[in-house]
Amino acid sequence: MLKYNMARLMLPEKQEDRFIPVRVVYRGCESAVRIGWRHGSRTPWIQPHYFNPSAYSIEKGKVIVVVAGKGIGKTNLLRNMVQAYYRTTRNPIVVFQEKKDDLNFNRYPPVSKIKEYGIERIRLAPPQGCRNNQRRLIPLPDELKKDEMEYKLPLAEMDYSTLSEYLGKRMSMTVAGLVLEKIWRDRRNHTSISALKDAIAREMPKFENDPYYNQILLYLERFLIFLEIDRLIEAKRAKFVDNYIHPEQINVIDLSNIGDLDIKRFVVAQTLNMLERAYRKRECFIGITESHIYAPETGDFESKRATIRLVTVLARSYGWTVFLETQSPDAIERIILENADEVYILGYVQRSKLSKMLRTASVNFEGFIELFYKVAGSLPKGIGVYGSATDPYNPYLVRIQLSPVG
Numbered sequence: 001m002l003k004y005n006m007a008r009l010m011l012p013e014k015q016e017d018r019f020i021p022v023r024v025v026y027r028g029c030e031s032a033v034r035i036g037w038r039h040g041s042r043t044p045w046i047q048p049h050y051f052n053p054s055a056y057s058i059e060k061g062k063v064i065v066v067v068a069g070k071g072i073g074k075t076n077l078l079r080n081m082v083q084a085y086y087r088t089t090r091n092p093i094v095v096f097q098e099k100k101d102d103l104n105f106n107r108y109p110p111v112s113k114i115k116e117y118g119i120e121r122i123r124l125a126p127p128q129g130c131r132n133n134q135r136r137l138i139p140l141p142d143e144l145k146k147d148e149m150e151y152k153l154p155l156a157e158m159d160y161s162t163l164s165e166y167l168g169k170r171m172s173m174t175v176a177g178l179v180l181e182k183i184w185r186d187r188r189n190h191t192s193i194s195a196l197k198d199a200i201a202r203e204m205p206k207f208e209n210d211p212y213y214n215q216i217l218l219y220l221e222r223f224l225i226f227l228e229i230d231r232l233i234e235a236k237r238a239k240f241v242d243n244y245i246h247p248e249q250i251n252v253i254d255l256s257n258i259g260d261l262d263i264k265r266f267v268v269a270q271t272l273n274m275l276e277r278a279y280r281k282r283e284c285f286i287g288i289t290e291s292h293i294y295a296p297e298t299g300d301f302e303s304k305r306a307t308i309r310l311v312t313v314l315a316r317s318y319g320w321t322v323f324l325e326t327q328s329p330d331a332i333e334r335i336i337l338e339n340a341d342e343v344y345i346l347g348y349v350q351r352s353k354l355s356k357m358l359r360t361a362s363v364n365f366e367g368f369i370e371l372f373y374k375v376a377g378s379l380p381k382g383i384g385v386y387g388s389a390t391d392p393y394n395p396y397l398v399r400i401q402l403s404p405v406g
């Protein structure tokens, strides 16, 4: 039966050959959005597969982990989720984009594809008072296009531990590091570089009798120079989270022109910490692509701690929806796999890559995966298995639709 239903699942529903109107959808006006079709191993029929955030209570949260090989449809699923979240809620959305032009919520598939795949033709209406439904934030840009904005990390929103990791670990080991740590405790001391200079001037006389006084001063001066020349940190003016992240638009943070992994990790870690402070009282959608880079099994750094916090505390206690995509589930931190509420495995993924995930996930895929790969010959894009921790013994076959926007 599985084989018969697989074959049916692969055939998309053809839309009639007629004029397809564009539907404009407003933020927060729908209760559930179809993102594909699914078929359980116990039911004979195929059902629509919905994304429905209101069906989840706050405590349950939602951590979605997507595993698929290259070009199978991970990003397409993220596009589906983001547009569905936009349509069903009024919460902030922040997604990190790894490839240039991967996400663009003003873009629609051509009519031929819309007909072929039987998807609706929609346009996301911008939030009230905005011209655009998305905001593109680019750290370290070469040049900015019209709708793009340079993304800097405000000094005021920064934690000292993240900053000292970024500027070099040794900084925090010195007495100067201790002085800075003390100064950092009051946020007003570090809203901008001039505020920081004032705070240092106020603090330093206390150390006048210290035998290392001159060394401390030297260190602090160098620290300030670092901050002044760093293009990634907004230190000249006092800026805060709401100067960059818009609570109503889709915030796309483009990491595609940063080559250095440490810088990427710094941006992700700092953004997550900043968002936690700003939006902990409300729910939020976070999408991270290539998440094994930010939370790998080995190593210990701020972005890993922030991602773990995201899936454990923020998703659990504050009801955030977290979307993590990866090609390498074997390289990702175990705590994240354990906390996944929903798992998608699209296309063919080698058994060796999956074994760690199947052992740790709270969904029981044992048996189902083998059966799936046995009956599935060559899989078209977007087809795979789906399991949810709310119903761990009943995984489904899914076919994700081509996203109508994104």
Ligand SMILES: Nc1ncnc2c1ncn2[C@@H]1O[C@H](COP(=O)(O)OP(=O)(O)OP(=O)(O)O)[C@@H](O)[C@H]1O
Binding pocket: 068, 069, 070, 071, 072, 073, 074, 075, 076, 077, 381, 382, 383, 399, 400, 401, 402
């Ligand atoms: N469910 C689907 N139905 C039809 N076409 C799809 C589907 N999913 C993806 N595609 C097609 O496959 C292409 C690649 O998809 P996508 O960018 O989502 O892959 P990816 O897994 O993110 O790849 P990468 O690993 O390179 O980031 C898309 O341009 C899209 O046209």
Ligand SMILES: [Mg+2]
Binding pocket: 074, 075, 076, 099, 102
């Ligand atoms: Mg992709």
